[in-house]
Amino acid sequence: MKIVITGKGGAGKTTIAGALARHLAHAGHAVVALDCDPNPMLGITLGFGPERTEAAPAVLNMLVEMGHTHNDPDPDPEGLLEQFGVEGADGLRLLTVGRVEQLEGACVCCGSHSTTRKLFSNLPHDGRIVLADLEAGLNDLIWAHPGREDVVVAVAEPSAKGVEIVRRACQLSETLGVSRLVAVANRASPSDAENLSRVTGVPAFAIPEDPAVAAADRDGAAPYDTDPSTPAVLAIGELVGWLGVPKRPAAEQPLPAG
Numbered sequence: 202m203k204i205v206i207t208g209k210g211g212a213g214k215t216t217i218a219g220a221l222a223r224h225l226a227h228a229g230h231a232v233v234a235l236d237c238d239p240n241p242m243l244g245i246t247l248g249f250g251p252e253r254t255e256a257a258p259a260v261l262n263m264l265v266e267m268g269h270t271h272n273d274p275d276p277d278p279e280g281l282l283e284q285f286g287v288e289g290a291d292g293l294r295l296l297t298v299g300r301v302e303q304l305e306g307a308c309v310c311c312g313s314h315s316t317t318r319k320l321f322s323n324l325p326h327d328g329r330i331v332l333a334d335l336e337a338g339l340n341d342l343i344w345a346h347p348g349r350e351d352v353v354v355a356v357a358e359p360s361a362k363g364v365e366i367v368r369r370a371c372q373l374s375e376t377l378g379v380s381r382l383v384a385v386a387n388r389a390s391p392s393d394a395e396n397l398s399r400v401t402g403v404p405a406f407a408i409p410e411d412p413a414v415a416a417a418d419r420d421g422a423a424p425y426d427t428d429p430s431t432p433a434v435l436a437i438g439e440l441v442g443w444l445g446v447p448k449r450p451a452a453e454q455p456l457p458a459g
């Protein structure tokens with residue numbers, strides 16, 4: 202199963218992607234979290250902390266260092282995950298697509314879009330969940346190119362611009378044939394979600410404004426670690442139920458702690 206998180210900058214994509222990945226991994230799913238933003242921050246929200254997030258190797262940068270260009274034939278995506286993926290809580294793995302590090306050299310912009318496409322399209326997803334936290338705006342959504350079997354989560358804060366980007370993201374996703382589409386009104390009330398659903402024509406889910414999220418962010422920590430029962434983290438846990446995540450067979454469920 203593959204999930205993309207899209208929306209305007211600052212809407213809460215990374216916050217939602219991070220907590221969603223943690224909920225899914227804790228429930229026993231094999232999760233690969235793809236950070237597609239060339240200014241990668243997903244690791245912080247996953248609980249790796251700022252230093253490990255910064256130290257995580259970025260696929261595009263490593264390939265360029267090894268003498269590739271972003272237009273080279275696809276390297277084996279599973280091999281890239283093995284080589285450059287970083288393991289976190291409950292076995293989840295973070296794979297960083299690209300990182301803006303220097304002024305000269307390969308164009309990180311083109312490179313990170315095409316690397317996102319290659320990884321999101323080609324990483325095997327049988328028996329695992331590949332969850333992509335996209336760069337802000339719609340360009341990366343086109344590059345990621347989710348298809349018929351994929352899930353798109355489009356996130357808006359309750360602002361006219363945020364809602365408009367989600368409306369466009371939903372329209373684009375429908376054109377791409379995506380069958381499961383969820384709009385999320387973040388830092389918002391249920392009536393904001395109703396409005397978002399009316400504008401987009403897709404089901405919309407509300408995540409409340411939550412000071413614990415801001416506090417965790419101030420400390421470079423994952424809200425899931427600082428307070429797993431805070432309202433926004435609980436709401437993101439409920440969002441899992443909207444995504445059509447397949448139930449895991451009982452034998453594969455993780456053992457309870459203790």
Ligand SMILES: Nc1ncnc2c1ncn2[C@@H]1O[C@H](COP(=O)(O)OP(=O)(O)O)[C@@H](O)[C@H]1O
Nearest residue numbers: 210211212213214215216409410411414418433
């Ligand atoms: N539900 C929420 N309550 C409070 N603060 C939030 C919430 N969601 C996101 N934020 C804050 O908003 C800012 C932007 O969130 P982020 O997830 O980085 O957005 P994006 O990835 O879409 O650019 C961060 O400082 C984050 O802590």
Ligand SMILES: [Mg+2]
Nearest residue numbers: 214215238242
């Ligand atoms: Mg982000």
